Amino acid sequence: MLLDQSPAHYEYQGPETLASTPSLIRLEGSRNDREWQDLRLLLEQRLYALRNWRLSWWEHWARIAEAILPRRYHWLIVPNTMTRGLAINQMIVDPTGAQAVRVCTAGLRSGLMSSSRPWFRIAPGLRTFKPDRAAKLWFEDTQDRMYRVFQGSNYYRSGTQMFEDLTVFGTAPKIMYEDRQDVIRCYNPCAGEYFLGTGGDFRVNSLYRTFVLTVFQCVEMFGLANVGSEIQGLWNSKGASLETEIIIAHAIEPNFPAGQDDGQSTLGVVKGGFPYREIYWVWGKFTERPLSVRGFRTKPFIAPRWATTSNDAYGRSPGMDALPDILQLHTMTRRQAEAIEKLVRPPMLASVALKNQPSSILPGRVTFAEDITKGMKPIYEVEPHIGEMTQLIEKIEGRIEKWFFNDLFQMLANMEGVQPRNEMEIAERRGEKLEVLGPVVDDITAELRDDIKRCYSIMARRGLIMPKPESLLGVPLEIEFDTMIAVAQRAAKTAVMERTLTVVTNIAQVKPAVLDNIDMDTWIRDYADLSQFPEKDLTDRDGMEQKRAVDAHAQQQALQQQQQASTMTHTVPAVAKAAKDARAAIAPPPGPQGAGQVDTGGALNALQIMAGMGGASPGATGLPQ
Numbered sequence: 001m002l003l004d005q006s007p008a009h010y011e012y013q014g015p016e017t018l019a020s021t022p023s024l025i026r027l028e029g030s031r032n033d034r035e036w037q038d039l040r041l042l043l044e045q046r047l048y049a050l051r052n053w054r055l056s057w058w059e060h061w062a063r064i065a066e067a068i069l070p071r072r073y074h075w076l077i078v079p080n081t082m083t084r085g086l087a088i089n090q091m092i093v094d095p096t097g098a099q100a101v102r103v104c105t106a107g108l109r110s111g112l113m114s115s116s117r118p119w120f121r122i123a124p125g126l127r128t129f130k131p132d133r134a135a136k137l138w139f140e141d142t143q144d145r146m147y148r149v150f151q152g153s154n155y156y157r158s159g160t161q162m163f164e165d166l167t168v169f170g171t172a173p174k175i176m177y178e179d180r181q182d183v184i185r186c187y188n189p190c191a192g193e194y195f196l197g198t199g200g201d202f203r204v205n206s207l208y209r210t211f212v213l214t215v216f217q218c219v220e221m222f223g224l225a226n227v228g229s230e231i232q233g234l235w236n237s238k239g240a241s242l243e244t245e246i247i248i249a250h251a252i253e254p255n256f257p258a259g260q261d262d263g264q265s266t267l268g269v270v271k272g273g274f275p276y277r278e279i280y281w282v283w284g285k286f287t288e289r290p291l292s293v294r295g296f297r298t299k300p301f302i303a304p305r306w307a308t309t310s311n312d313a314y315g316r317s318p319g320m321d322a323l324p325d326i327l328q329l330h331t332m333t334r335r336q337a338e339a340i341e342k343l344v345r346p347p348m349l350a351s352v353a354l355k356n357q358p359s360s361i362l363p364g365r366v367t368f369a370e371d372i373t374k375g376m377k378p379i380y381e382v383e384p385h386i387g388e389m390t391q392l393i394e395k396i397e398g399r400i401e402k403w404f405f406n407d408l409f410q411m412l413a414n415m416e417g418v419q420p421r422n423e424m425e426i427a428e429r430r431g432e433k434l435e436v437l438g439p440v441v442d443d444i445t446a447e448l449r450d451d452i453k454r455c456y457s458i459m460a461r462r463g464l465i466m467p468k469p470e471s472l473l474g475v476p477l478e479i480e481f482d483t484m485i486a487v488a489q490r491a492a493k494t495a496v497m498e499r500t501l502t503v504v505t506n507i508a509q510v511k512p513a514v515l516d517n518i519d520m521d522t523w524i525r526d527y528a529d530l531s532q533f534p535e536k537d538l539t540d541r542d543g544m545e546q547k548r549a550v551d552a553h554a555q556q557q558a559l560q561q562q563q564q565a566s567t568m569t570h571t572v573p574a575v576a577k578a579a580k581d582a583r584a585a586i587a588p589p590p591g592p593q594g595a596g597q598v599d600t601g602g603a604l605n606a607l608q609i610m611a612g613m614g615g616a617s618p619g620a621t622g623l624p625q
Contacts, residue, residue: 009223050195057314061191068097069168074192077210079245094333096397097326100404105164107409115156125476134469158186170317173303196313204303206253216242228287249283270295298454302447322403329396339384346378449479
């Protein structure tokens with residue numbers, strides 16, 4: 001009965017698609033699609049069951065929202081209520097809780113999903129696999145493309161809302177859809193809208209929700225042909241009818257058969273082998289067809305939870321832990337304000353004679369009485385201990401800030417004594433403190449990993465990812481997160497490398513051979529990798545070896561040419577002069593004896609050899625041959 005309608009109409013929604021919608025549509029008569037009616041009843045039955053399981057959480061969320069974050073909670077999903085803009089924070093007397101939530105949200109967002117620095121890396125899933133240069137360049141290019149998509153969409157804004165919901169309510173589902181213009185588009189259901197179900201691994205695999213859309217929004221999101229006769233009639237009426245709200249039900253769950261008749265039933269299954277299905281329909285009403293049906297290759301939503309117990313579908317949060325202190329803070333703030341008001345404007349006791357007479361206790365005013373002994377005076381003397389109350393309030397505020405880890409995220413602002421000397425020391429201190437959030441960070445990053453994989457699959461399907469190099473074919477990919485803890489760990493490793501190299505360099509001044517213990521090429525590569533230096537800015541290993549070989553050959557040729565030039569400039573003239581002197585010394589001077597000045601001793605001496613080096617031919621020296 002159900003067919004895959006991918007891509008969904010809402011992926012292409014916008015003014016362009018709405019402008020092409022006909023102004024009027026012919027209304028079809030009611031059609032009894034038995035399969036859809038059976039499936040709709042089964043979907044609504046499961047939604048009711050999930051609502052029953054959520055009831056206790058729903059009540060707890062109401063108290064938390066009332067004291068901390070009222071704007072992110074819906075008590076009831078009711079259409080066409082015109083009172084949503086009224087003030088809903090009258091119960092918040094002291095804003096410390098809301099301010100602490102903002103600090104915690106900003107700290108988690110910057111520490112786990114920063115829009116100003118790289119916060120995740122794509123790496124091979126096999127730890128023994130060593131990527132080559134082509135693979136590293138592909139990783140960097142893919143990461144850069146994904147960061148551009150995140151920046152160009154509402155991903156980071158949605159992530160901020162997700163962390164706020166997670167901090168306050170303990171559960172923060174987020175839906176990611178494909179978008180024609182921005183590639184991806186994210187949505188954050190608020191507390192009170194959604195219902196969650198878990199699988200056998202206790203991870204959330206089902207998301208149901210109810211929310212309201214106007215007729216205008218329904219037509220834009222699902223298309224006029226799919227909204228059913230009731231909404232079509234309101235569309236034909238135009239005018240104020242376009243702003244009439246309709247309750248919409250939404251289900252994302254595993255693509256299992258929902259039939260009850262036999263084992264061969266495929267009721268509800270979206271064809272195409274999709275692991276997940278999604279169905280939109282009008283809540284609680286008979287409709288000829290669903291608003292939208294489609295399948296997904298990957299789970300289109302994530303549901304981070306702060307802390308869970310057993311198979312609970314919803315998480316517990318710092319907001320729940322801090323709620324008693326926040327309620328006490330509100331009470332103490334009221335009492336302190338009341339005490340100060342009684343001190344400044346105490347309850348008064350007045351004579352009956354002053355009844356219906358002009359009287360005032362304001363500064364500068366005069367109250368006239370016949371008998372001043374029967375004037376006005378305080379009923380009792382108020383002596384509130386404002387200082388002690390202030391100390392208690394400050395103590396409660398400090399506890400609330402610690403519940404939301406403000407001391408961790410505002411470490412530098414609250415740091416006393418010796419300040420950190422460099423960025424590495426800052427990262428180490430922050431990472432050491434964030435270890436308190438280690439288990440929570442692990443759970444959140446596990447959900448964010450699915451989020452990144454879904455974005456990657458959407459980009460790959462749209463041809464926005466470069467083809468893998470041959471070295472990565474068949475190699476699984478993994479997502480690694482650069483959390484503040486990971487940054488601190490890398491900073492510790494680079495610090496060890498720097499200290500080791502400094503020690504070796506100092507020793508090399510006495511014993512140069514010690515430098516042979518370090519492979520400087522490998523050291524530079526490892527240090528650059530830990531520092532996340534761009535691979536494209538590093539010289540290729542093979543190219544570096546070739547360049548070194550060419551440079552060595554050129555250096556050797558230059559040295560030979562220099563030696564030849566030195567020989568022609570210095571050695572040859574010196575040898576020629578020495579040969580000339582030798583000839584003069586060997587030749588017999590005029591005299592009766594004819595004896596030479598140098599005795600050869602019957603053998604060749606150095607002068608004769610130098611004479612030969614000078615190029616003299618045999619016999620030219622006059623010596624016996």
